[in-house]
Amino acid sequence: MTRNLVKQIAVYGISPPDDKDPLSAALKMTDKNWWIGRLKQLQAQYHDTISRDIGLVSKKVDSYSGHNTVLIHRAQQERNKDYLLNTELQNSNGKVISLAEIAEHNLSNPDIRNAEFMVRIKGFEHVSQIYGHTALFITLTTPSRFHRTLSSGAKNPKFDGSTVADGQKWLKSQWALIRAKLHRKGISPYGFRIVEPHHDGTPHWHMLLFTAPEHVKPLNRVIRQYMLSEHERGSEKYRVKTELIDPTKGSAVGYIAKYVSKNLDGKHLDTDLDDKPAIESAERITAWARTWNIRQFQQIGGPSVTVWRELRKLKPEVEHADALAQARTAADAGDWAAFVIAMGGIDLPRKEQLLAPYREYNELVDTNTGEITLDDLTRHGAKKVPPLKGLRMADVVIVTRTERWTPVPVGSCARNTVRPEPYEHGAARC
Incomplete structure (x- = not known):
């Protein structure tokens, strides 16, 4: 891909695909659907930026995201719902x-996503108790130049025109420097990060981290070193806030539960911090995150949640090695702490852990010639990521996904066929 092309599209706020293979990136850019998707995203972001720039996103007007942003999000949700209702897998x-x-029965459902997230948080808290680790609740925010509006509703005189994406990029870059420095010092905190907007849409992070007691002070020093690298009046007080969680006064789960609920659906809260209905705030926050492609929840450290989810697909009657059986039993019981221990403990690097996700391309068979080829290309000819097939333990592959499913419109089965009573989680045969 030529530098000229990259510069030309950058003028319109569009970045080329982040594929490692330049040919794959170029092929994607020949697909009209790729452009339509990017332009729709850009349009939604412009709507939100304009609302923010003219002062319509604040606790005095509409918190977190603009009114048009919410309407665009609602329309997309309706399209998604319509697609789900009119599509089957065969x-x-x-x-x-x-x-x-x-x-309704997977992580698309906010209730299920909330339940799994809380199980993992409680599990990490239990692990920290086993290891004698300390829990910290840390809030990170951006310098004042990223904030469009003051809490009073007045325009921030220090605002430099930065977008929501600019603020999130700054936080991610500082955290990357922090993680690298901590790694060099042999400090490996674990826990979770939640990204949410301030009242004016500027992102900030809440982190629940666990670490060894002797690492608390150096961890805090490193975080403050990089977060305060852009110094200004008040930065010492507001840029980083750290609370040591005293287990005698409350659990770590209690510290983060309200933030999880606020960012998912608001069902377990009456109002947010600005005394606005929590369910309405959750919708506005979700619209904000989807518009700006912001990952709201992220695990820091610990074993792979993909492995955890795949283990839950394994049937208990199938024979497994003892170590694998322990991990499967823990996952099946929803015991994240036992799963962490079964995977080798909290400090073991991912590449050395008991299990890893296994990916493999599907095979395509030409019914006329019998020729077998790999299904490794996308519709526009770019190399695709191999689909998840199961788990790998050393040289052993455990397949958890034996069926290949194809989306088809509702009612597209051949005529004059009979659908018997549903079976196996609602499945039926044409």
Whole structure:
């Protein structure tokens, strides 16, 4: 891809695909759907930026995101709902499953996502008690130049025109420097990060971290070193806030639970910090995150949650090695702490842990010639990421996904066929 092309599209706020292979990136950019998706995203971001720049995003007007941003988000949610209701998944044996039903029983459902997140938080807290580690609740925010509006509703005189994306990019770059410095010092905190907007849409981070007691002070020093590198009046007080969590006064879970609920659906809260309805605030925060492609929740350290989820697909009657059986039993019981221990403990690097996700390309068979090829290209010819197939333990592969499913419109099964009573999680046959 030529530098000229990159510069030309950058003028319009569009970045080329981040593929490592330049050919794959170029092929994606020949696809009109790639451009339509980017332009729609850009349009939504412009709507939100304009609302923010003219002072319509603040606790005095609409908190977190602009009114148009919420309307665009609602319209997209309706399109998503319509797609789910009118689409089924079908395998080679003719088995059919409703996509809407699947969405109700997986992480697309905020209740299920909330439940899993809280299980993992409680699990990490239990692990910290086993290891004698200390819990910290840390809030990181950006310099004042990223904030459009003061809490009074007046324009911030220090605002430099930065967008929401600029603020998130700054936080990510500082955290990357922090993680690198901590790694060099042999400090490996674990826990979770939640990203949410200030009242004017500027991102800030809440982190629940656990670490050894002797690492608390150096951890805090490193965080402050990089977060305060851009010094200004008040930065010492507001840029970084750290609280040591005293287990005799409350659990670590209690510190972060309200932030999880506020950023998912607001069901377990009456109002947010600005005394606005929590359910309404959750919708505005979700619209903000989707518009700006911001990952709201992220695990820091610990074993792979993908491994945890795949283990939960394994049936208990299948024979497994003792070590694998322990991890599977822990995952099946929803015991994150036991899963962490079974995977080798909290300090073991990912590449040395018991299990890792296993990915492999599907095979395509030409029915006329019998030729077998790999299904490794996207619709526009770029190399695709191999689909998840299961787990790998040393040289052993454990397949958890044996079926291949294809989305089809509702009612597209052949005519004059009979659908018997649903079975196996609502599946039926054409």
